[in-house]
Amino acid sequence: MAQTNATVTPVDPVWHRICEEAEAAIKAEPLMGGLIHSGILHHSALSAALAYRISMKLSSPEMSEQILREIVDQTFEEDPAIVEASRADLMAIFDRDPACHRLMQPLLFFKGFQAVQSYRIAHSLFTAGRKDLAYFVQMRVSEAFGVDIHPAARIGRGIMIDHAHSIVIGETAVVGDNVSMLHSVTLGGTGKEDDDRHPKIGDGVLIGAGAKVLGNIKIGHCSRIAAGSVVLEEVPPMKTVAGVPARIVGESGCAQPSISMDQLFKSMG
Template sequence: MGLMEAARGAVARVREDLAAAHRRDPAATDDLTILLTSPGLHAIWTHRLAHRLWQRGARRSAMVLAQGARSVTGVEIHPAAQIGRRFFIDHGMGVVIGETAEVGDDVMLYHGVTLGGRSMERVKRHPTVGDGVVIGAGARVLGPIELGDGSQVGANAVVVKDVPARATAVGVPAQVRRGAAQPDDHMDPAIWI
């Protein structure tokens, strides 16, 4: 891929992220304000660069960049974490995404969410989050579990077991309510087809 193609791709991703912010945040007024003031977007943009460095073997540089983003945005994303398109973090502060986490497209997290591990072993130890998932403020999703496409996690829930597609998990420990999740303004309706 040439430099011009890479630049066009990066600009397209930024535009896609700005559109996702408009769609998911009623306080989002205009592109310039979002571009300058959204710590969640700043964190994901920095993560994309850190992730690229990580994949190319520049791991120390990737970690330094990730820690710099954490200091500025309050969002900690390990450079090895895999994050899909149109990912949006509303408010941002206190979000932690671990090393082996995998996050699909059109996912929305609120502040204080942890996608964490429950093991010290060097294995897959963080969650896999499907497309179109919404995770409420303060939720903890722990271990190598799966959140199915279109599922929702309630605020302050502690999730340690798989959540099926289009189900809702609430409580401590989280209980699953099958079929309870419905499309709303925060989700991309395309995943409900």
């Protein structure tokens, strides 16, 4: 029997499910057909859909969608780890956000997901030495999404930024894997220092709405920062802090606070 050398394209179960959701969504609401076709069904892979969505959201009279699409496509090709990080972010949102019922929602509608993926493009450009282009992407992300992440910041995988309004992450900040944060979070400095001046957030940390973490301090893995807190000192792993200034009020309460998203705590008195 003659053998063939045909290559079988592997099935991407995540992308396949997104496409199934998209087809069902069009049947339920035909008026969304144009947006869903152009955003999902017109593309053959998650990376292509991401590139299209990012270029659509960030385009402006100063830089066209076509040019941005070429930039994003090239960045994905040169740095494929970005797409894998985006996939981890997508699954994190689906797992943790009770308002997310379909995998297609973050891709089309959630500005937190879109902003983080745009940051990933800017970060790749920045580390490749294309700093002015990275700063342009940062500017457009701030204008389009209300999220200001410096392209030099280092952010891990499995990130969920819920609601994503007024998020600020500074130049020397580091965010670990599987971190969740809510709106109005700041990872900032404490003055005019020009060195390593921003927080280092460990893996699995949950940061509540309106929390401010300031200075070159470490936030231990699997810790929780209560809503509205101002954190100025190091937080040990697996602790809960609250207040202005923040102090330790208890244990983290579970092994993975960023996944459980439980923001309730009992005071130590």
